[in-house]
Amino acid sequence: MGYPSAMMLRTDNLTLARGGVPVLTGLSLALAPGQALILRGPNGAGKTTLLRSIAGLQPPLAGRIEGAQDRIAYAAHADGLKAMLSVTENLTFWARVFGHTDITPALDAFDLHGLADRLAGTLSAGQKRRLGLARLLVTGRPVWVLDEPTVSLDTGAVALFAEALRAHLRQGGSALIATHIDLRIEAQVLDITPFRATSATRAGASDEAFL
Amino acid sequence: MSIWSYANPVKFLTLSARVQPVLWVLSLAFVATGLIWGFFGTPEDYRQGATVKIIYLHVPAALMAINAWFMMLVASLIWLIRRHHVSALAAKAAAPVGVVMTVIALLTGAIWGQPMWGTWWAWDPRLTSFLILFLFYLGYIALWEAVEDPDTAADLTSVLCLVGSVFAVLSRYAVQFWNQGLHQGTSVPVATGGRSVDDVFFYPLVLCMIGFGLLFIALVFYRTGTEIRLRRAAALRARAGRAA
Amino acid sequence: MRALLIRDLTLALRAGGGFGLGLAFFLIVTVLVPFSVGPQAELLQVIAPGVLWLGALLACLLSLDRLLALDFEDGTLDLLVTAPLPLEAALSVKALAHWLTTGLPLVLAAPVLGVLLNLAPPGYLWLVASLALGTPALSVIGCFGAALTVAIKRGGLLLSLLVLPLYVPTLIFGAEVARRGAGGQEVTTPLLMLAGITCAVIALMPFASAAVLRMGLR
Numbered sequence: 151m152g153y154p155s156a157m158m159l160r161t162d163n164l165t166l167a168r169g170g171v172p173v174l175t176g177l178s179l180a181l182a183p184g185q186a187l188i189l190r191g192p193n194g195a196g197k198t199t200l201l202r203s204i205a206g207l208q209p210p211l212a213g214r215i216e217g218a219q220d221r222i223a224y225a226a227h228a229d230g231l232k233a234m235l236s237v238t239e240n241l242t243f244w245a246r247v248f249g250h251t252d253i254t255p256a257l258d259a260f261d262l263h264g265l266a267d268r269l270a271g272t273l274s275a276g277q278k279r280r281l282g283l284a285r286l287l288v289t290g291r292p293v294w295v296l297d298e299p300t301v302s303l304d305t306g307a308v309a310l311f312a313e314a315l316r317a318h319l320r321q322g323g324s325a326l327i328a329t330h331i332d333l334r335i336e337a338q339v340l341d342i343t344p345f346r347a348t349s350a351t352r353a354g355a356s357d358e359a360f361l
Numbered sequence: 362m363s364i365w366s367y368a369n370p371v372k373f374l375t376l377s378a379r380v381q382p383v384l385w386v387l388s389l390a391f392v393a394t395g396l397i398w399g400f401f402g403t404p405e406d407y408r409q410g411a412t413v414k415i416i417y418l419h420v421p422a423a424l425m426a427i428n429a430w431f432m433m434l435v436a437s438l439i440w441l442i443r444r445h446h447v448s449a450l451a452a453k454a455a456a457p458v459g460v461v462m463t464v465i466a467l468l469t470g471a472i473w474g475q476p477m478w479g480t481w482w483a484w485d486p487r488l489t490s491f492l493i494l495f496l497f498y499l500g501y502i503a504l505w506e507a508v509e510d511p512d513t514a515a516d517l518t519s520v521l522c523l524v525g526s527v528f529a530v531l532s533r534y535a536v537q538f539w540n541q542g543l544h545q546g547t548s549v550p551v552a553t554g555g556r557s558v559d560d561v562f563f564y565p566l567v568l569c570m571i572g573f574g575l576l577f578i579a580l581v582f583y584r585t586g587t588e589i590r591l592r593r594a595a596a597l598r599a600r601a602g603r604a605a
Numbered sequence: 606m607r608a609l610l611i612r613d614l615t616l617a618l619r620a621g622g623g624f625g626l627g628l629a630f631f632l633i634v635t636v637l638v639p640f641s642v643g644p645q646a647e648l649l650q651v652i653a654p655g656v657l658w659l660g661a662l663l664a665c666l667l668s669l670d671r672l673l674a675l676d677f678e679d680g681t682l683d684l685l686v687t688a689p690l691p692l693e694a695a696l697s698v699k700a701l702a703h704w705l706t707t708g709l710p711l712v713l714a715a716p717v718l719g720v721l722l723n724l725a726p727p728g729y730l731w732l733v734a735s736l737a738l739g740t741p742a743l744s745v746i747g748c749f750g751a752a753l754t755v756a757i758k759r760g761g762l763l764l765s766l767l768v769l770p771l772y773v774p775t776l777i778f779g780a781e782v783a784r785r786g787a788g789g790q791e792v793t794t795p796l797l798m799l800a801g802i803t804c805a806v807i808a809l810m811p812f813a814s815a816a817v818l819r820m821g822l823r
Contacts, residue, residue: 169510171599205687208823224687228680234619235612246608247688285684359446360370360593361600496770503766507757516820517753521767524749524813528771531802535777538798 153292153322157217158182161204164213165347168199172211172347179340181324183292186315186337189328195342197328201226201297204326223291225299229282233271237262237281240270245288256287259314260307275302283311287318294318294325300333308333368445370589377582384579391572399565415473417566421573423466426494429459429577433501434526437519447585449515450592452522453505454584458577460498467491486537493532497525511592606690606698613702627707628714631664635718646723653722654732654783660718661711661736662743662776666768668707669747670754670761672699673818677755682822692815700741700748700811708740724787731786735799739779742803745810746771752814756821774802 159181166174173196181187189197202208204215205224231240241253257263260280265273270281279302286294294315300308312333315325319335327333367373399417436452439445470488471481482488504521508514638656639649676682685695715736716729724732750768754760781795 170512205683207683207686220689222687224684226680226683228678228683230676230679230681230684232612232616232679232681234616239612239615243608243612244684247685247690249689289688360589360596493770493773496766500763500767500770503763504753507754507760507763513756513820513823517817520813520817520820521753524810525770528774531774532770532777535774535798538795539777539781 153183157221159204159217159221159293159324159326160215162214162216164200164203164215165211166196166199166203166208167211168196173199174342174345175347177213177342177345181293181326183322183324184319186319186325186327186335188333188337188339189326189342190330190339191342191346195346197342198226198297200342201295201326201328205295218293221291221293222295223286223289223293224295225282225286226297227301229278229285231270231278231281234269236267236269237273238266240281241284241288244285248289248291250288250290253284253288256284259287259317260284260310276304276307279303280307280310283314287314292323294323294327296325296327296329298328298330300329300331365443365445368443368447370447370593373447374586374589377586381579381582381586384575384582388572388575388579391568391575393572395565395568395570395572399562399569403561403565410476412473412476413562415469416562417569419466419469419473420566421570422462422469423491424570425573425577426459426462426466426491428574429455429462430494430497430522430526430529432581433459433522437522440515441519441523446515446592447589449519450588451581451585452518453515454588455577455581456498456502456505458580458584460495460502462573462577463491463495463498467495484540486533486540489536489540490529490533493536494529497529501525511595606694609690609695609698610702613699614705617702617706627664627668628710630667631660631711631714632718634660634663635721638722649723650725650787653719653724654728654787655780656722657715657718657724657732658736658739658776658780658783661708661715661740662772664711665707665740665743665747666765666772668703669751669768670764672703672748672751673755674751674760677822682755682818686819686822692818693811696748696752696814696818697745697807697811700744700814703748704741704744708736708744712736712740725789727789728783728787731792732783735779735782735786735796738782738796738799738803739775742775742799742806743772745806745814746775749810749814749817752818752821755818775799778802 161177161179164174164177165172166177173194177200179187189200191197199208201224203210204218205222206218207224230244235243238253238257241256242251245251245253245256257266260283262280262284265277265281270278273281279299283299286296299311303311308331312335315333316335318325325337327337367376396417400414403414405411405413433452433455436448436455440449440452467488470491474483475481501518501521504518505514508517635656638652638660642648642652673682676685686692688695712733715732716724719729719732747768750764750771753767754764757763778795778799782792782799785792785795
């Protein structure tokens with residue numbers, strides 16, 4: 151299977167704020183189907199803010215985001231899993247929210263068959279993370295927006311994730327990933343440090359009017 | 362120059378500094394004249410005796426308690442639609458003034474009610490409505506205090522103010538339905554022109570109402586200025602912290 | 606949408622607390638009333654409709670902060686916002702789930718507790734009818750309060766402060782139906798008002814709830 155639309159994800163001259171203070175300005179990026187883009191930058195540079203904005207969770211102060219509407223599958227530090235539901239139930243729920251029913255490929259890709267009937271609350275941190283990433287597959291969304299996806303994964307699980315990611319890209323999907331480790335996939339790298347807002351470029355802050 | 366240019370905090374402070382002295386002097390003059398005239402220059406009511414004179418505090422306070430909420434509603438709408446910071450901060454600044462007016466209205470009402478109706482409190486529709494209004498004010502202020510990010514706080518309180526207004530009106534009718542009351546009809550029906558208060562009592566009362574209105578505006582100007590300066594200080598601190 | 610409803614109901618049943626807690630609270634409040642006002646049957650008969658309504662309202666309030674807070678903590682809300690389901694619909698479904706697990710059991714338990722408070726015989730029907738009509742409004746309004754306070758640390762108490770004034774009209778008309786019903790009086794007017802409030806709240810409130818939730822998650 152492949153993803154039908156061949157739309158680019160673009161951001162145009164974005165200014166993003168965290169807590170009312172701009173952290174990134176003038177950020178433009180483009181992501182074509184089949185491509186992956188790795189975001190780098192020190193802690194606090196605004197990676198999470200950028201990913202949340204592209205996922206539509208917070209509006210940018212200025213600039214535009216195109217090709218993101220209803221095409222994003224977002225995964226962050228919290229996996230949105232319910233401890234009192236089994237692995238299958240958690241995945242089935244998210245699949246149905248996104249209008250799908252088949253969760254077998256996701257269980258295959260992240261080697262979760264052995265855990266299928268365990269309650270999510272009884273899983274280890276790494277196993278939970280695998281379940282959280284398996285959720286990406288059941289959404290059927292073409293653009294993955296991932297914030298530190300490999301936290302608490304062991305090397306084997308990282309390899310599983312990289313394989314799932316490669317398959318996703320082969321099908322014409324794309325991915326925007328903030329990570330510090332080398333996933334060994336073919337990807338462009340974007341260092342967002344140059345886009346950090348400085349005192350000279352902080353126009354548009356919500357408290358600007360008060361200065 | 363459009364009126365919106367005063368939505369700029371700095372412009373607002375300049376304007377505020379210019380009109381505030383006038384407002385303070387005028388409002389105090391009106392309140393003082395109204396109260397002195399009312400307390401010493403009017404005859405005692407043949408039924409109510411001297412207790413009737415509490416009307417000069419009670420009615421203006423009650424009037425402003427409602428109008429303060431109305432002003433907050435308008436300011437909240439302006440914030441939600443046009444996102445002018447001054448508007449949001451003016452709504453925030455008006456709330457505590459509104460609470461104080463509500464408390465004055467409730468207290469003077471109780472003090473008046475004791476000799477007149479023989480009870481400090483009755484679950485009369487008007488009294489109950491004011492009590493509910495008081496609760497709405499408390500919730501509104503508490504929400505402002507609880508949210509850390511000032512813009513988010515402005516957003517959330519604005520929506521609460523809108524929803525609260527609908528429910529406040531609804532409560533008013535519910536309470537009226539629930540208990541027909543002791544309280545007399547409105548003292549100054551503006552729309553009909555008729556009034557239940559005699560001229561002798563009426564003119565000082567009008568002075569007091571104008572005075573309370575001006576006092577409210579002056580207080581809101583003053584408090585909004587304080588809020589703006591607080592935000593300015595926070596903004597400067599944020600910049601200084603980042604530069605270091 | 607059905608998936609979300611099923612999930613919320615399953616969670617409420619499995620996690621234990623959500624389902625029985627409100628009901629137990631309702632029972633205890635009702636039982637405590639005679640201890641505080643005395644055991645006279647006539648007095649209890651007079652106050653029974655009001656006490657039962659107030660107890661149901663407080664029991665409803667008790668479980669509100671779980672309505673969204675749990676989903677906020679584990680990141681489900683963020684993911685729901687990015688899902689194809691409109692947030693308004695998601696919140697309506699969550700309010701429905703809250704009503705099914707909290708409001709409906711209260712409606713069913715109310716007649717039993719009515720016996721304890723010596724409720725007048727004609728009152729049972731109207732008590733159940735008024736609670737069945739009114740408790741959905743409590744869940745939907747509560748959902749708005751939960752959305753307002755979801756991003757606030759320790760927002761539970763604030764939630765009560767914000768939601769209780771909004772409950773006033775529902776409480777007045779609901780208890781009035783039950784009271785008039787128990788007294789054998791005409792109930793049409795308050796019943797229609799109660800139904801009107803519930804319908805209006807169900808139709809409009811999810812939009813306000815979704816708006817404040819988006820603001821809060823930002």
